[in-house]
Each structure stands twice: as structure tokens, then as C-alpha cells.
Amino acid sequence: MNIQNILVIEDDPDIREGVRILMEGENFHVEEAVDGFEGLRKLSADIHLVILDVMMPGISGYKTCEEIRKKSNIPVLFLTAKDKESDKLLGLMSGGDDYLVKPFSYAELLARVKALLRRHLIYDKAGVEKQEQEETEEWIEWKNIRINMRTNIVYLNGREISLTEIEYKILLLLMKNSGKIFSVQNLYESVWDVPYLYTSGNTVMVHIRRLRKKIEQDPQNPKRIVSVWGKGYRFEKNG
Template sequence: MEQKKTRILIADDDAEIRSVLTLLLSSEGYEVIAACDGQEAVEKADDTIDLYILDVSMPNVSGFAAAAEIRKTCYAPVLFLTAYSGESDRTMGFSVGADDYIAKPFSNTDLLLRVKAHLRRSLEYSKALYAAKAENQGHTDSPDSIVYKDLVLVPDSQSVQKDGTAIALTWTEYRILELLLTHRRKIFSLENIYQSVWDEDAVGDSTIMVHIKNLRKKLGDNSRNPQYIKTAWGKGYYAD
């Protein structure tokens, strides 16, 4: 039986960039679905897509707006292509669920490395998340589960449940939560968290702060009196 190809959706209003990306990714064995703008990307998005590459500056519906809409139902990694890599742009992108940024003009080698890394990290997580939502069977019996209050994290499947209900986290959000819960009471600075999750130097404090805000919202955590992710003012974040 022929193995199902990994599906990557690319969206860019520049036909030449779409052509280059399609050729590059297809040569690596990926199935490429191309969209010429953000609206078409939203229309073509579904749970069969394994990764999204979206240009930020597209007419009508921007990459940011498209990602925000896609994130309502899909949890595959989202990579942004952008000519702007400032902190404010990254903050906006991460706030709508982005996993990474690739600056234009991009290196083909760098893009492929990032694509492969995100696919490797997320494929099992995405499949496990859909399975957990469908089954909704409550706490797992896995001996490697991380139990914290009413949260259960399962490292093998990278899934998260709260009171037996699956929580839809992106891969990046899961990694931050796992980091804090596996090192209780240790305060992680913003730079520590960034290096642990991305394996590179931090690009700005707001990146992690946006992810923490998103995590708290999804977990139902009150930022003024948090139960899961606590703030050590001027130092960082921790779980007690």
C-alpha cells in the first residue's frame, strides 16, 4: 500500500515564490497545495494538512488573519514567510498561533530544515490531539504521564487533558507547559524558555509572553491569580 504523503499548504500572492516553494517541497516528496491569497488558504485548510507556510503580506486576507482563522479548527504548524522580522511582527504572528518565522529572501536549505523539524515535532502530537478529542476518555493510564492538579500531560503522544477533556494546544504551547511542569518550582527566564523550546537565542521578550497568555487562556487560568503558570515578577515563569 502506498504511504500517504505529507501535505503542506503554501499561500503567497507572488506566483514566482509559489512556484519555487512547490518545486522545492515536491522534490522532497511532500504533496503541495498552493493558494494565491489568505482567503484561498482558509478555504483549503482542513485536518489533512500537516503544515502551513503563509506569506504575511497578502491582499484581502493577510497571513495573520488567515492563520487566526485556520487555528480555530486546525493545529498543524504554521510558518510565516515575511520580509519583516521585527519583534512587533513576531508578536502579532505568535499571538495568532504561529510556530516559526522565515525571513525573505530565504535559504532553501534553511526552509527545508525548519519544515522537517516542525513536522517531526508535531505530526504525532496533531494525530494524538484529534484522537483524544474524539475519544474524550478521561485520564490516561500511561506511566509516563505528568499529572499536575487537574492537568494530565502525556509525553509520548504530546497530548494535554484538563478534567478529562482534551485541550487544543499548539506544539509550541505544549512544549512550554511541559518544560514548566517537569521542572516544578524552577523559575525560567524568558530567554531560558525560548532557548529550551526553539534551541536558539531569544528574539524578544514579547514572544514568550504571548505564548504564556495564550496558554493561560486555553487552560482557563486567571492571569491575576494563576493556578498553573505563575509569574515571578522580574524573573520569569514557573509552576509550583
């Protein structure tokens, strides 16, 4: 089994050490960075996941995540001392996949890390194989959107678009079940593969918003991924 590499960007040495010991005990290889600048220098194709602090000197975790997203779609898990919903939304809007509020339990941290890596492994493998599979795999197509059912290939108006693994999984789930209403809890547990918490609704909302910006002609007036008031979301194949 190949060892997976985790980059921990955190200015608190005690937290860095604790995370490193935990992850190395689970056979992960850990790279450490004391701030966003060092973290961006250490970011490479060999890194499989980033654990990123929000409040750091020099460059914030939000800005660091935005820079990571210019280079990579690897999972980013935020660690934050801020527990306001607006702060969590900022993290997700900057490109984060999930977040934990300090203080957190190491058991919860490990569960989030493993869930993110598990999804990314499937996504990454699909990306490597997509050239060979593109002509043979099944596709779903509704009007100007075409999505491969096994690889992370999505076309909009005949042009391939770049989706994160979570955006891809949300779109695939909704398109495969066009017209079906998915509650926020059902979406979260199906895509994130962890139990739903009361704060998870905002996580879903932010990723839906990001996905709409990529596939909707008018994201403020979506015709494809529509909200069903009080119930959830559904994909409109005739939208």
C-alpha cells in the same frame, strides 16, 4: 514513508515557485494558493503544514491564520517582509508557530519546516492514539491541572482543553520539572528544537501568554506559570 503535504499561501508567484521547487526536492507534496481565501478553501485534513504570507490582497495572513486555528492545530509558518517585533508578535498572537523574515535562505526555511513537521508528527500520532492510551499512560496532576505524559491530553478542572502542540510541550516540560526555572533560551531550544536566536524570546513570550489564557484563572496575575525576573519561567505546583 507517507508523503507530507504542505500548503503554500503566497501571492508572489516567484516565491511560491521557489518554495514549491525546494519542498518537492525534499519529497514533500505542495499545494499552492494565491491568497487567504483560496488557501482556506484548500485547507483539509490532508494538509500537514501551512506556509503563510502576511501581506496579501483581500485577507491578511494574520486573519487567515485565525481562521485556520478555528479548524486545525497544524503548524503555521509565517513568511513576512515586516521585521518589526510588533509585527512578529501579531503573527504569533494570531496562532502562528514560527516566522521567517524576507528575504530568507532556503536552508533556513527547510530547517524550520522540518522541525515543525517533526514535532507535529509526534503530536498528531499521540492524538490518534489517545483514546487507547488514556487509561494506561502516566499522568502528572497538580491541583486542577492533569496532563498525560505521552499524549496531547490535558484536563483543567476535570474538563479537557485544547492546546496546540507547542503549548502542550511547554506545559509538559514545565510540569515535569515543577519548580525548576527554565531560561527563555532553554525553553525555546527544548520545545522548538532549533537554535536560539536573539529574536526568539518574543516567540516564547507569546506562546506563554497564549498558554496562560487557557490554564490560568487570571492570566494577568498567573499563579501556575510564573515569571522569574531576569531568569525565565517555572511551574508552581501549589499555585
